[in-house]
Amino acid sequence: MSKFATGVTVVTSVDDEGVPHSMTANSFTSVCLDPPTVLVCVAHGTHTHGYLEHRGGFGVNILFEDQEDLGAYFAKRPEDRTGSVEYNYTMTETGIPILDQSMVFMGCTVVGAHVYGDHTVYFGEVQELQQHDDGSPLMFYQSRWYHPNAG
Ligand SMILES: Cc1cc2nc3c(=O)[nH]c(=O)nc-3n(C[C@H](O)[C@H](O)[C@H](O)COP(=O)(O)O)c2cc1C
Structure with a gap:
């Protein structure tokens, strides 16, 4: 999977x-x-799994390439999250946190869940969309952060 280049999101709950x-x-x-x-x-094993099991919605926040610090921070378990990373949330009317300043926010209602192995696949119908267009996405490739504009 490390050969498959992806964008990076932060799932909010x-x-x-x-x-x-x-x-x-x-x-x-x-x-x-x-x-x-x-x-x-x-x-x-994640906290997020527990929260999505109990709540009917989640957010997907696509990160800009200058938000690597947020991607790395939220990849740690909460007890291991140290350092001075700045972020703010705005709540949607349905109670889903928007990670302010991300490139795209999608507010989703859980419309299905499929348990397989040690993961659950959550299907979310997008109810709300916010977009900031001025920038390039953060990417992840070969187990490293990748900045498309850095060459
Ligand atoms: C680039 C990257 C992508 C990740 N993607 C996922 C993912 O899709 N699903 C998942 O369960 N964990 C993923 N993780 C790991 C979680 O971010 C990590 O387990 C985190 O500590 C979970 O936080 P929580 O327990 O507070 O919910 C990813 C980590 C990185 C660095």
């Missing part, structure tokens, strides 16, 4: 107290356009 939570994910893909549906594969 809320914990059992309603506090926003984020996890870096690159298993995100489009499923279909009608209705607009995406999917993300979430490992059972």
